[in-house]
Amino acid sequence: xxxxxxxxxxxxxxxxxxxxxxxxxxxxxxxxxxxxxxxxxxxxxxxxxxxxxxxxxxxxxxxxxxxxxxxxxxxxxxxxxxxxxxxxxxxxxxxxxxxxxxxxxxxxxxxxxxxxxxxxxxxxxxxxxxxxxxxxxxxxxxxxxxxxxxxxxxxxxxxxxxxxxxxxxxxxxxxxxxxxxxxxxxxxxxxxxxxxxxxxxxxxxxxxxxxxxxxxxxxx
Numbered sequence: 001x002x003x004x005x006x007x008x009x010x011x012x013x014x015x016x017x018x019x020x021x022x023x024x025x026x027x028x029x030x031x032x033x034x035x036x037x038x039x040x041x042x043x044x045x046x047x048x049x050x051x052x053x054x055x056x057x058x059x060x061x062x063x064x065x066x067x068x069x070x071x072x073x074x075x076x077x078x079x080x081x082x083x084x085x086x087x088x089x090x091x092x093x094x095x096x097x098x099x100x101x102x103x104x105x106x107x108x109x110x111x112x113x114x115x116x117x118x119x120x121x122x123x124x125x126x127x128x129x130x131x132x133x134x135x136x137x138x139x140x141x142x143x144x145x146x147x148x149x150x151x152x153x154x155x156x157x158x159x160x161x162x163x164x165x166x167x168x169x170x171x172x173x174x175x176x177x178x179x180x181x182x183x184x185x186x187x188x189x190x191x192x193x194x195x196x197x198x199x200x201x202x203x204x205x206x207x208x209x210x211x212x213x214x215x216x217x218x219x220x
Contacts, residue, residue, distance in 0.1 A: 001181045004059075004189035006169065008035045008046065012192040013053050019195075024059040025050055026111070026133075026169070026189040028089070044082055051083035061111045061131070061189075063089035064099075072099040080108045087111050087130060092120045097127045104128030111167065121153040125162035131187065136180070137170035146170075147183050154184030174198045 002023035005016045008031040016022040027050070032038075037046045047062050054060060062082070064075040072095060076088040080103075087109040090096045096112065103110045104127060111131040112124035116139060124132040134153060136146030153166050168180035171190035174197035180188045 001185060002187040003195065004061075004167070004187055005195065006031070006171070006189040006191055008032045008037060008050070009192075010049065010053065013050060016192055016195060017054060021195075022054060022058070023187070024061075024085075024189075025054055026061040026089070026167075028063045028113070029065060044078070047079070047082050047086065051085040054085065056085070058085060059087045059109065059130075060085045061087045061089040061113075063113065064091075067091065067093065067095065069095040069098045069102075072096065073102055076103055076108065076110075089113050090129075092116075092124065097123050100124060100127035100129050112164075113169070116149070118149065118152045118156060121164075121166075122156060125157060125160070125164040129164050131165050131167040133167045133169040133189070135170035136168055136176055137172040139170075140172075146176075147179050150180060150183035150185050158184075174200075 003021050004024040004026050005013055005022060006026045008027045013025060032043055037043055051060050062079040064072045066072045066075050072090060079088050080086050088103055089111040090099050092112055092114045100110050100112060109130040111133055112129040113133045115121055115132050115134045121132050134149050139146035139149060150168055165186040167187040167189060168185040169189050171177060171188055171194050174194050177188050177194060
């Protein structure tokens with residue numbers, strides 16, 4: 001399972017990259033705004049910087065703002081021209097599916113975002129999306145089971161031999177990462193805090209403390 005970091009924060013991206021486990025980045029307008037990145041020129045420059053940090057062969061999802069077909073195609077082409085790592089992120093709406101099919105035909109990688117049902121995931125796969133992003137945390141927020149959706153999509157994609165990768169999004173905690181892996185997600189995208197949370201276990205801390213104490217007794 002691939003690890004993507006869901007942020008526009010360059011320091012977080014660098015830290016994740018330095019861990020040696022980073023496979024890509026996902027961003028969206030909200031994350032850009034959170035970092036104070038505004039204006040078309042600055043946003044495009046920021047995407048290029050992210051691509052340079054993660055290095056070659058690691059996908060960086062950049063989201064279109066338009067909600068109409070022509071607008072999404074125009075923005076998507078502009079984003080794809082930034083860097084070879086760019087994956088055009090398109091919302092799960094009717095014109096979004098049309099745009100996915102267009103980009104697929106043009107050889108541009110895509111990420112279908114805001115997916116909340118297996119039916120939507122089927123449409124994205126039929127349109128040739130590179131990634132489909134079910135939002136696990138937001139599904140859990142309304143009292144449904146986000147992991148059940150991952151399992152359903154995985155079952156359908158396996159049965160139908162769809163090549164679209166399942167990208168578990170809206171990850172809120174380290175447990176979501178583990179559960180996504182068990183449910184068959186190909187990728188998880190999450191904040192740095194969720195990734196770092198995987199390191200934590202009280203027995204690890206206790207064991208390390210004991211090893212160091214024993215060493216000190218023997219070696220002074």
